[in-house]
Amino acid sequence: MPNQSTLSIPNIKTLDKRVYSSYPDLVRLQNQAMSFTLLPHLHAANSMSGRHLSLFRGRGLNFEELRHYQLGDDIRSLDWKVTMRTGKPHVRVYSEEKDRHFLILVDQRSGMFFSSQHTMKSVVAAEIAALSAWRILKDGDRVGLCIAGTRQVQWQSASRSQAKLLTQLKQLETYNQRLSVASVDEPQVSFSHWLRELSSRALKQTTILVISDWSGCSEQDIRHLKQLQQHNDILSVMVLDPFEAQLPEEVAYQGWVVGDGTHQLSLDSRQKVSKASQYLFDQKRKQLQHLTRLMAIKQLPNIVLSTDGTHISAYKRAVGGV
Known part of the structure; x- marks a missing residue:
């Protein structure tokens, strides 16, 4: 097994870290994969809790x-x-002893290429995925990444190999840097398609970490997650930008036009801005309520991260770190 000590990364010219993730930065996150433990709320007697009391045979x-x-x-x-x-x-x-298998679902679709504050949602998701993967590997557990891009979803099997994780982080960089304001998602990468493919894999005794803005997540999708949770643990991480819950009033005077790739709406009055804000607020509140109830089944936190640049520290605190 390759040495898991900190890798030496050459100094190279990088892109704006707030807009795009780079492979060296994702690798350096192993230095911050300390002082927290994923899923500390799982009971020690749970068969999915890894290296704890278990009915399943492991490494000793x-x-x-x-x-x-x-x-x-x-x-x-x-x-x-x-x-x-x-x-x-x-x-x-x-x-x-029993290895815990982790599958990290990281959203890199077009809707993640957005921020009204400090860091793009796509960068937040990529960095949290890399940080989690390093923590899992340091714990000696298996980890695999599932990356949803604008054209396809790429699945990787869970492994304890550092070399394989590095390959996956390189792929994550590729997906992240493909995003732009012109990116448009193909139908086969919708949130519902993503979950259906996950369900078809018939996973058992796997910890599934979903890092996304949960855009397009329906009540039926939540039901699919409940079914998955019967034999697995699911941890939700929602990456949320303030603009997605409420638009500022000054938008009405700036000639904004918003769209979803098919339809457009001109926000040229305070009334339109108010209605749009109320709709956004209601949608996000409904998603948060569904996810909070889903996480409560296994007494896990429903983690919400912002694009304000504090996502690393906020994530550590949310999972019980310092």
Whole structure:
């Protein structure tokens, strides 16, 4: 297995880090993959919690404790030396190690190429995906990336190989830097198609991390996620820009025209701006409510990150770091 120590990245001229992600920057994020642990709220007895008490066979056995024999204990676990010395039967308790498999779904579709503040949503998603992947690898678990671009969705199987992770980060850079104001999504990369393909893979005992603005997510999609959650753990990360929940009033005086690639709307009055803002607010509130209820099933946080440039620290705090 390749050495997981910090890699030496050559100094090269990079793009604006607020607009595009670069491979060297994604690799350097391994230096920040400390002081937090993914999914700390999972119960230790959960079979998906990785290297904890589990019914599934893994890489070995960890000694947990020595305790008095209880009715139903396997007599093969008796510690005869302690039993003879104390005169009372004692058993040695072990827990089985089990690798946790992670699949990180990272959204790099056209709608992610937007920000009204500091950092593009696409950059936020890419950096959180890379940071999470490094943390997972440092924990000795398996990780794979699923990247949704404007034309296709690329799936990678989970692996503990650092070399494979580096290859995936290079692919993530490629998808990220393909985005522009002219980008248009193909129908096969819609959020619903993305989830249907995920469901068709019949994943079990996998932790699925979804990093997206959740644009296009419907109630039916939430139902698909609930079904997936019966055999997996799902952690939601919503990348949200303030403009997506409320438009500033001054937009009415700046001649803005907004569109979705098919339809356009001229925001040339305060009334239109107010109606558009209310619609955006209602849509995002509905999505947040659905996701919050979904995360509550497994007592996980519903993480919302902004484009204000504080996403790394905010993400660490949200998953229980410092």
